[in-house]
Amino acid sequence: MSSSLTPRSSGVIDLVSGTGALSKRAERELATHLDVVKVATLRAAAVEQARGYVTTEAVQTVAALSALEEQLLQVAPLAEGRIKHLIDQHTLAAGVAIARFGR
Numbered sequence: 001m002s003s004s005l006t007p008r009s010s011g012v013i014d015l016v017s018g019t020g021a022l023s024k025r026a027e028r029e030l031a032t033h034l035d036v037v038k039v040a041t042l043r044a045a046a047v048e049q050a051r052g053y054v055t056t057e058a059v060q061t062v063a064a065l066s067a068l069e070e071q072l073l074q075v076a077p078l079a080e081g082r083i084k085h086l087i088d089q090h091t092l093a094a095g096v097a098i099a100r101f102g103r
Contacts, residue, residue, distance in 0.1 A: 048102075051102055058094040058097075062090070065087045065090060069083055
């Protein structure tokens with residue numbers, strides 16, 4: 001029995017039974033929401049871990065290229081501008097790739 005003076009519950013209030021426990025529907029909805037949150041959290045963690053791996057690889061590659069640059073400049077000093085340009089371009093491209101990773 002409801003009267004015009006009794007407010008009608010809606011939304012979250014409907015999900016709770018008179019005892020204060022969640023209804024079966026509310027339990028399912030909550031479980032679904034928690035699953036969505038868990039998946040999003042796991043995805044974010046995986047992306048961040050992968051970004052760390054890619055960054056580590058890029059740093060190691062840049063270090064190796066810098067060492068190679070030093071050696072090549074001793075052998076071919078006239079190629080200095082081209083060698084530096086290529087290594088700088090690779091370094092910039094790696095930075096852009098890392099910044100865009102996972103977006």
